[in-house]
Amino acid sequence: MEEKAGMNIRPILTFKFFLLFAFWVLLSMWALDHNYPGQFNALHIVQGLIASAIVVYLLRDLILHGEKLHMKFLRAIPYVFWELWQIILANIDVAYRVLHPKMPIDPLIIEFYVPYKGDMTKTWLANSITLTPGTITVLVEGNRFIVHALDKSFADPLLIDQTMQKKLMHVFMEGEYDSTS
Amino acid sequence: MEPLHVVSAIFVFGGTFFMVVGSVGLIRLPDFYARLHAAGKPDTLGEILIVLGLILYEPLSFLSVKLFFLSFFILVANPTATHAVAMAAYKRGLVPWRKKQE
Numbered sequence: 001m002e003e004k005a006g007m008n009i010r011p012i013l014t015f016k017f018f019l020l021f022a023f024w025v026l027l028s029m030w031a032l033d034h035n036y037p038g039q040f041n042a043l044h045i046v047q048g049l050i051a052s053a054i055v056v057y058l059l060r061d062l063i064l065h066g067e068k069l070h071m072k073f074l075r076a077i078p079y080v081f082w083e084l085w086q087i088i089l090a091n092i093d094v095a096y097r098v099l100h101p102k103m104p105i106d107p108l109i110i111e112f113y114v115p116y117k118g119d120m121t122k123t124w125l126a127n128s129i130t131l132t133p134g135t136i137t138v139l140v141e142g143n144r145f146i147v148h149a150l151d152k153s154f155a156d157p158l159l160i161d162q163t164m165q166k167k168l169m170h171v172f173m174e175g176e177y178d179s180t181s
Numbered sequence: 182m183e184p185l186h187v188v189s190a191i192f193v194f195g196g197t198f199f200m201v202v203g204s205v206g207l208i209r210l211p212d213f214y215a216r217l218h219a220a221g222k223p224d225t226l227g228e229i230l231i232v233l234g235l236i237l238y239e240p241l242s243f244l245s246v247k248l249f250f251l252s253f254f255i256l257v258a259n260p261t262a263t264h265a266v267a268m269a270a271y272k273r274g275l276v277p278w279r280k281k282q283e
Contacts, residue, residue: 138214
């Protein structure tokens with residue numbers, strides 16, 4: 001992704017810093033029970049501040065980067081639930097195929113192209129494909145995706161319907177959903 | 182025996198079922214790529230179901246929050262690792278197994 005201006009990156013970095021620090025405080029101070037009291041003292045807070053600063057610096061253009069983040073975040077929530085539902089459905093299908101005595105599988109490698117511009121969108125698509133049982137993202141080169149599928153029925157949604165690709169286009173506001181340009 | 186414990190037990194058993202299916206698939210499936218399907222993915226759902234069952238078992242506490250974050254991290258890390266292994270095999274030129282065409 002290209003940098004638009006230096007001025008609108010600083011609030012995002014600050015937000016990331018406080019998010020990470022809040023997570024640190026959450027993990028370190030909250031007591032599990034009376035046997036394991038939380039650690040909330042100067043040493044742990046300073047450690048947390050240093051660790052958050054290092055992580056924010058190292059990942060300054062990786063996580064939460066880009067425009068209209070709140071919109072993307074809101075649109076990602078229904079997508080995540082849809083993806084979880086797909087995972088459950090596909091897992092049951094794979095379990096049936098694995099446990100079936102004749103094992104009705106026919107592995108194949110498929111190849112398709114996506115019109116995405118952003119790296120984040122490709123990462124999400126690759127991870128979603130791998131999470132859905134029956135398909136593994138083998139290679140991503142530019143806009144070309146090489147996917148190994150356990151059976152033709154797992155490959156068809158990616159090749160013909162392309163529901164996942166369209167939903168991610170909606171989430172990340174690319175193509176026809178692009179309202180930034 | 183509280184009703185919530187029964188629900189939690191169902192979740193844990195469901196998760197264990199998918200874990201076992203993954204292990205069976207690891208033995209039964211024919212080649213490396215197909216086994217990768219069994220090794221990586223039923224574990225994701227199985228782990229989420231087990232964690233969900235454990236969250237329901239205990240009253241809501243900090244442990245539940247930690248377990249929730251744990252399932253989120255596995256949801257991100259598991260496909261990444263599976264993809265890395267598959268890509269390494271593909272770049273080495275491992276040819277996938279195909280069903281014989283009669």
